[in-house]
Amino acid sequence: MEPPGPVGENDRLRALLATGILLQSELTLAGLLRRLVETAVGLTGAGYGALGVIDRAGTALDEFITVGIAPEQIALIGELPRGRGVLGVPIRERAPLRLRDLAADPRSVGFPPGHPPMASFLGVPILLRGASFGNLYLTEKAGGEEFSGEDEDIVRLLAAQAAVAIENARLYESARLWSRQLESLNEVSEALATQTDLPQLFDLAASRLCELLDARVVMIQVPASDGVSLTVAAASGDHAAALLGRTLELGRSKSGRTLTRRRSERIDSVIDDPEVDQSVPRLVEASAALYVPLLVGDRAAGVIVAYDKRGLDHRFSDADMRIAQAFASRAAVAIDLSQRVGREAVRALLEGQEIERTRLARELHDETGQALTSILLGLKPLERQLGEGPLALIRTLVSSALDNVRSLTTELRPAALDDFGLEAALERLTRLVSERSDLDVQLNVTLDRRELTRDQETAIYRIVQEALANVVKHAQAGSVSVVVVARAGSVRTIIEDDGAGFTPDAVREGALGLVGMRERATLLAGRLEIQSRPGAGTTILIELPRSS
């Protein structure tokens, strides 16, 4: 080290230039920082110099370099400074601090035992992208003098160079982290690919991404069936239980926007973003966020939302966003697969049901129905012999049994659907409903010349059947209308009643009717919309696409 003493203008310039060149050298970060502290000590004539770098988590010192204190003495002092007293001031206030006497400052917490006495002080923060990540400080200027403004300028320059060096080291570290994350990403995608149960898949994806990003919270939000909101389908990290199942408005949340824009977004300050629905970040006290759409083919199946990186700096980096995006595209493949598997299973089930119903209907009609008809015929000669009186009850019973068999047969699988098509089958169905209830049932079918597929006819018939059953059971309606309009591109079915209405979101668990309707529509690549409010009747719309 240079001996302390007056240093000329030119020497200072030369020394500063030399440290600039150091930044491009092959030195380790610690080696480089040491040279910066040595330069600072040399140029200002300080007795001691130190540089502390807080780690990313903000909990410990990444680096702590001292100049002027012998290693034995450091060992004697023991504990590293924790930035509670004066040393922390430049870090907290992000501004340099000069003092004549360290110990006299009211913020001073005193020196640990074994610490050499130090009076004059100059400390400057090390600023990384606006946040302070450490400090460079000097004490004991030669001759018992105070540090000057010029000293401060020099140390600030050196601290700026330290910041660049630290930033470089961290970028290098994040590049290494990124490749490590990519490795675990591949592991995760294998785990995802074998999971076909959708809720479990969402859970797995949320918890793995939470680890991978080292985030406080990761959620997966999916569009709800009402078409206007999003539901938290999985949550991992802090407050997970409170987040699960929460809903957000599609039109008034960042998640909703992410779905429509199909673009990821990184937000450093959630509170300043007017698009964010603040209720959720407020719940978990989040300040930074990451929004990534889950794109399955050209459909946005959901949004991944991450809040706050753990540690001092909550902001996510570009690398985090890339990780989340890479993760999302892998998760999307798994989701697609799982939905397909699920859809296949439902399709097979419904097809099986339909076949079984047709078989039962035929059996009831051909066997039981014929048997009852034969009994009725057999009654005729008996009545001639005994008179109608004694047999009247038997005739009534058999007739009503035959009626029951007939309507059961129709319900199971209307022959009309197979023999005469959808319109005839719906006419029969609506007639039956209006006969059996006080409802005024209107039917209006407009089909073009092209035929609907058998699957489409079955689906529409079953959906109308369930919708009418619901009207009879739940609506207390005066009238209901069924409209089917087939056009070139699609076929629309609308069932509208003027009854009690209900809240679609609040449907009891275990109700299968509406779920089944939606599944039938989805299987045929169509959609189902429920419009209902208590007191405002119910409208159910089903739209199925037609191949052109």
Ligand SMILES: Nc1ncnc2c1ncn2[C@@H]1O[C@H](COP(=O)(O)OP(=O)(O)OP(=O)(O)O)[C@@H](O)[C@H]1O
């Ligand atoms: N047209 C309607 N008018 C009023 N409420 C309705 C109507 N349709 C459905 N609902 C309400 O929605 C709920 C769910 O209907 P869904 O058909 O899924 O089940 P469910 O009819 O109760 O039972 P099931 O599984 O036998 O069909 C009903 O319990 C009822 O409260």
Ligand SMILES: [Mg+2]
């Ligand atoms: Mg029902």
